[in-house]
Amino acid sequence: MIRVLFVCLGNICRSPMAEAVFRHMLEEKGLADQVTVDSAGIGGWHVGDPPHRGTLAVLAREGIPADGLRARQLSPADLDKFDYVVAMDEENLTGIRRLGQSRARVLRLLDLVDDLDDKNVPDPYYTGNFEQVYALVTKGCGRLLEHIQQEYGLSVRRQA
Template sequence: MIRVLFVCLGNICRSPMAEAVFRHMVKEAGLDGVVEVDSAGTGHWHVGEPPHEGTRRILEQKGIDWRGIRARQVAPVDAERFDYIVAMDAENQGEVVRMLGLHRPDGKKRPQVFRLLELVPDAPTADVPDPYYTGNFDEVYELIRAGCAALLERIRRDLEKRQAGEDDAADDRR
């Protein structure tokens, strides 16, 4: 199982949008039993709330289910539970690394932490802008869609590598 956590500030706009879009893509790719998706915020202000109405609106327009998503705050267990922690911007990337103590070497397996748009070489920006302030949910959706498509390709490659490694290990045992 590969586990992905999307992170933004309040977990009501960008990261739940990314969670819903990526779940949709994972399901369409036939990987819903292989890839688990969640989202969280670095802040606590909206814990328990559904996604912002702008996020819900754009997802409904695109035919993407968001039901069941509720805001939560990043928790220490996330460092151990997730393989990929995908931040929407540099500020939240730094904050999640700090909150989870990922900057300290301790020999434990670490999740890969990166910004979503690092995966999109021709992205017009390095960070997904926060539509809570800009109101531009359409632009944010397009950026997230592109980033999620690139993330899915990265995970497919990682799964192929894992499979090849398992096949090599099985050959070695014979």
């Protein structure tokens, strides 16, 4: 089982959006039994809270389930539990690295997207632009899934 963890600052906007989008992509491709996905925040301010209403609104509009998403804080154990720890921006990447060494591949979500100059997903908690974040998250998740499929030789098994 391949394990992917998305990380943002408080785990209520970007990382739960990425978790839901990535999970949805896995289900559409019939790969949900081979890849697990979770999300966490650098800080613990929102532990136990559901995603921000802006994240929930975008996901609902796109028909992407957000059931069961609750904020949690990133822990040092996550760095050994997951194969990929995916930060939303440079600040989150720094926070992850402060926790110590990782067996996981640690990267920013947009590092795998070649046609973008800015590799940081902006925080809609401050900007309010959940639409822009959804577009970036979708692009990054798609590229991450392609990368994982290539790296692990996973083939798409369409659901009936």
